[in-house]
Amino acid sequence: MENKQxxxxxxxxxxxxxxxxxxxxxxxxxxxxxxxxxDLSMCVHAGEVLAVAGSSGSGKxxxxxxxxxxxxxxxxxxxxxxxxxxxxxxxxxxxLRGTEIALVPQSVDFLDPLMRVGAQTKGNRRAHIxxxxxxxxxxxxxxxxxxxxxxxxxxxxxxxxxxxxxxIIADEPTxxxxxxxxxxxxxxxxxxxxxxKAVILITHDIDLAFAFADRIAVFYAGMTVExxxxxxxxxxxxxxxxPYSKALWRALxxxxxxxxxxxxxxxxxxxEGCPFAPRCSSRSPRCExxxxxxxxxxxxEVRCFYAHGRPEETCQYTLTDARRGE
Amino acid sequence: xxxxxxxxxLIRVISLLFAVSIISFALVSASPVDPVQQYMMGIGxxxxxxxxxxxxxxxVDRPPAERYWSWISALLHGDFGVSLLYRRPVIEIISxxxxxxxxxxxxxxxxxxxIGYSLGCVMGMxxxxxxxxxxxxxxxxxxxxxxxxxxxxxxxxxxxxLGWFPVGFSTPIGMRDSEVTIWQRLHHLVLxxxxxxxxxxxxxxxxxxxxxxxVMNSEYVLFARARGEGRWMLFWRHGLRNTVLPAVTLQxxxxxxxxxxxxxxxxVFSYPGLGSAVAAAGLNSDVPLLLGxxxxxxxxxxxxxxxxxxxxGIIDPKIREVRQ
Numbered sequence: 001m002e003n004k005q006x007x008x009x010x011x012x013x014x015x016x017x018x019x020x021x022x023x024x025x026x027x028x029x030x031x032x033x034x035x036x037x038x039d040l041s042m043c044v045h046a047g048e049v050l051a052v053a054g055s056s057g058s059g060k061x062x063x064x065x066x067x068x069x070x071x072x073x074x075x076x077x078x079x080x081x082x083x084x085x086x087x088x089x090x091x092x093x094x095x096l097r098g099t100e101i102a103l104v105p106q107s108v109d110f111l112d113p114l115m116r117v118g119a120q121t122k123g124n125r126r127a128h129i130x131x132x133x134x135x136x137x138x139x140x141x142x143x144x145x146x147x148x149x150x151x152x153x154x155x156x157x158x159x160x161x162x163x164x165x166x167x168i169i170a171d172e173p174t175x176x177x178x179x180x181x182x183x184x185x186x187x188x189x190x191x192x193x194x195x196x197k198a199v200i201l202i203t204h205d206i207d208l209a210f211a212f213a214d215r216i217a218v219f220y221a222g223m224t225v226e227x228x229x230x231x232x233x234x235x236x237x238x239x240x241x242x243p244y245s246k247a248l249w250r251a252l253x254x255x256x257x258x259x260x261x262x263x264x265x266x267x268x269x270x271x272e273g274c275p276f277a278p279r280c281s282s283r284s285p286r287c288e289x290x291x292x293x294x295x296x297x298x299x300x301e302v303r304c305f306y307a308h309g310r311p312e313e314t315c316q317y318t319l320t321d322a323r324r325g326e
Numbered sequence: 327x328x329x330x331x332x333x334x335x336l337i338r339v340i341s342l343l344f345a346v347s348i349i350s351f352a353l354v355s356a357s358p359v360d361p362v363q364q365y366m367m368g369i370g371x372x373x374x375x376x377x378x379x380x381x382x383x384x385x386v387d388r389p390p391a392e393r394y395w396s397w398i399s400a401l402l403h404g405d406f407g408v409s410l411l412y413r414r415p416v417i418e419i420i421s422x423x424x425x426x427x428x429x430x431x432x433x434x435x436x437x438x439x440x441i442g443y444s445l446g447c448v449m450g451m452x453x454x455x456x457x458x459x460x461x462x463x464x465x466x467x468x469x470x471x472x473x474x475x476x477x478x479x480x481x482x483x484x485x486x487x488l489g490w491f492p493v494g495f496s497t498p499i500g501m502r503d504s505e506v507t508i509w510q511r512l513h514h515l516v517l518x519x520x521x522x523x524x525x526x527x528x529x530x531x532x533x534x535x536x537x538x539x540x541v542m543n544s545e546y547v548l549f550a551r552a553r554g555e556g557r558w559m560l561f562w563r564h565g566l567r568n569t570v571l572p573a574v575t576l577q578x579x580x581x582x583x584x585x586x587x588x589x590x591x592x593x594v595f596s597y598p599g600l601g602s603a604v605a606a607a608g609l610n611s612d613v614p615l616l617l618g619x620x621x622x623x624x625x626x627x628x629x630x631x632x633x634x635x636x637x638x639g640i641i642d643p644k645i646r647e648v649r650q
Contacts, residue, residue: 146647
């Protein structure tokens with residue numbers, strides 16, 4: 001029983017996603033691979049909300065497609081993904097899509113514009129779910145363009161709730177929403193998780209994320225640089241491990257609104273060592289040469305040579321622990 | 327609301343017809359076409375005095391504005407004049423010829439619509455695979471081949487060499503109109519209709535292909551895939567629904583090309599339709615018939631465009647529901 005509890009619903013280990021591209025600058029049309037996600041590791045358990053946070057361009061939106069196996073034809077995913085301990089093969093992905101794993105997309109554009117809402121939210125539990133989300137019954141007869149922003153959001157959430165999915169992936173659910181709407185949306189995800197499902201919240205809204213998530217995976221230039229408990233984010237920069245997470249925290253309006261210099265490197269232009277090194281104040285020559293591995297630290301994980309912590313390292317929900325349990 | 331739109335459209339059609347009548351009348355007046363000469367060719371040798379009498383009777387010497395006025399006022403009373411070539415009222419010829427042409431054009435239209443749309447779907451769903459590559463090249467080829475040439479090739483292959491279809495006309499030669507069966511008419515229709523439809527299907531096919539690719543790359547199809555819909559389901563639920571509307575619009579808007587194509591196809595196959603009549607009228611200076619057909623074809627194209635407009639309002643929920 002204990003063991004089953006500890007098996008994560010989804011475990012992603014060293015995921016990379018790259019695109020086959022033709023370099024138009026090259027006259028020979030040489031094919032090259034553009035690696036958008038370099039090394040992403042995370043895991044999410046039943047009853048838990050995991051936020052995957054990073055700025056735009058960090059490659060996080062492809063994560064949902066990679067998990068569901070619906071990447072574009074010219075994209076290749078490598079690395080290991082396991083769903084309830086089972087290797088996620090393309091066959092398994094096909095079986096789980098829409099039944100065990102559900103996606104909550106970003107905007108109303110993800111609904112067929114020429115289909116009524118009813119035809120796109122089929123299921124026995126629709127009436128119940130709609131009532132719970134405060135959607136009027138007439139909504140089923142509306143076309144997507146007739147929905148208000150808030151209604152559209154709730155319809156999108158309902159598509160996931162109508163299924164029996166154990167894993168729900170919400171891709172950027174908050175942009176374009178008022179604060180109230182965003183809070184409402186995140187609250188609904190919190191409720192989903194509290195009902196025993198696992199939720200992955202892909203977002204750049206780190207502020208809202210740590211208010212509702214249990215853990216946060218910070219994503220930078222295609223790799224996870226830190227996984228931390230939400231309390232660490234609430235506690236402040238000192239409790240965080242990676243210089244980028246600390247910088248993110250300090251850049252929040254209520255925490256000083258301090259930006260750091262530089263840009264996130266583009267996917268085809270990653271530095272040899274740590275991708276954050278060029279912007280990092282505590283970098284050393286080693287950081288520029290060598291990519292730091294992910295290591296456990298203070299109940300979280302970090303990808304930095306110089307992150308330090310107090311020795312009490314206990315967390316039941318880390319990758320390393322999950323692996324140790326096997 | 328629909329009635330108001332319809333009335334508005336009617337006003338636009340009438341003003342367009344009016345403008346077309348002025349322009350075509352002016353063009354014919356300015357051209358070297360000489361209706362008097364054509365008329366005299368029909369009645370045998372004429373002396374110079376008789377010729378000037380005819381000219382005076384017809385009012386050739388009067389100013390163009392006055393001539394236009396007498397023509398247009400007769401037109402408004404339903405009198406399109408008498409064809410110089412066929413010696414029968416223009417309106418009679420148009421209605422008779424149009425019935426033949428309508429059969430031809432509608433067959434070609436339906437055929438090109440169905441074939442074009444299905445091939446477009448096949449290409450769009452199989453982008454860059456062999457099906458797409460082959461059909462696309464075929465479309466480019468047929469899109470750039472002139473209709474009359476294709477008609478000649480078909481005539482050579484299917485009518486002369488294989489003998490499957492008649493060489494021309496809409497009915498068998500030497501038979502009374504009342505004795506001709508529907509099958510014989512269809513038999514005569516096949517080759518010209520096929521030629522005509524080949525002209526416009528590549529257009530519909532290539533447009534549908536692009537639209538289908540757009541739909542398959544859309545966010546709603548990505549979401550549908552995330553919800554476990556397979557290829558066939560995606561096509562059935564989202565592909566068809568979202569590509570049929572532009573295809574239908576395109577098909578109705580192609581009435582002008584259809585009419586233009588029928589002129590060529592009917593001439594190659596000696597098919598007695600409006601298209602061959604307009605060519606004959608032009609070559610033989612039959613001014614009343616030429617102007618009559620010009621106005622009629624304008625109306626025909628307008629009806630096509632209007633139907634597309636009205637259909638859009640009925641099919642597209644974005645327009646329909648907002649209006650309600």
